[in-house]
Amino acid sequence: MKTALYPGAFDPVHNGHIDIASRAALIFDELVVGVYDTPAKQTTFSVSERVQLMREALSEWPNIHVASYSGLTVNYARQVGATVVVRGLRVYSDFELEYQMALANRKLAPEMDLICLMTSLQYSFLSSTIVKEIAKLGGCVDGMVPSHVALALSRKYHGDAVTSAKP
Numbered sequence: 001m002k003t004a005l006y007p008g009a010f011d012p013v014h015n016g017h018i019d020i021a022s023r024a025a026l027i028f029d030e031l032v033v034g035v036y037d038t039p040a041k042q043t044t045f046s047v048s049e050r051v052q053l054m055r056e057a058l059s060e061w062p063n064i065h066v067a068s069y070s071g072l073t074v075n076y077a078r079q080v081g082a083t084v085v086v087r088g089l090r091v092y093s094d095f096e097l098e099y100q101m102a103l104a105n106r107k108l109a110p111e112m113d114l115i116c117l118m119t120s121l122q123y124s125f126l127s128s129t130i131v132k133e134i135a136k137l138g139g140c141v142d143g144m145v146p147s148h149v150a151l152a153l154s155r156k157y158h159g160d161a162v163t164s165a166k167p
């Protein structure tokens, strides 16, 4: 049984994340999506909100499990029995960061490997930051995030459920 860990802040989950997770779930027997509880950047959604939004987004995939974690990613990977860490790559700048992290993680856990999946073209522009910026300014995030995430964003920024009224 091959288990992989897909770690991230997921603040909040968007369709680019779902694309990577669902494709990784086809490669591995089990995929654990690890929601990092205290990323360097302050988060908009609490860790329990991020986990809940991710669980709902991935509920159709029986071999994907979602949980929060703290501390070193490699330690959490070991804890869940993962031998591979999965990350998504959008642009060249993602590669530089992932490469650096991969080498640092390799030093900490030589048995762990990193697999990077290339983003699907239609999600290459997506980031949680962009999605939040659009939602905050009242723009439509349909097609970028699942509907329950659009609702959560709308509630967070406008205290209501309007997600696509303004083009």
Ligand code: ADP
Residues within 6 Å of the ligand: 007, 008, 009, 010, 011, 016, 017, 020, 039, 086, 087, 088, 089, 090, 094, 118, 119, 120, 123, 124, 125, 126, 127, 128
């Ligand atoms: P980070 O973990 O770097 O704080 P995120 O939580 O947003 O950032 O992303 C988690 C993982 O998903 C990272 O590997 C990131 O590169 C990847 N990712 C983010 N956006 C996309 C996208 N649009 N397409 C593919 N992968 C993505």
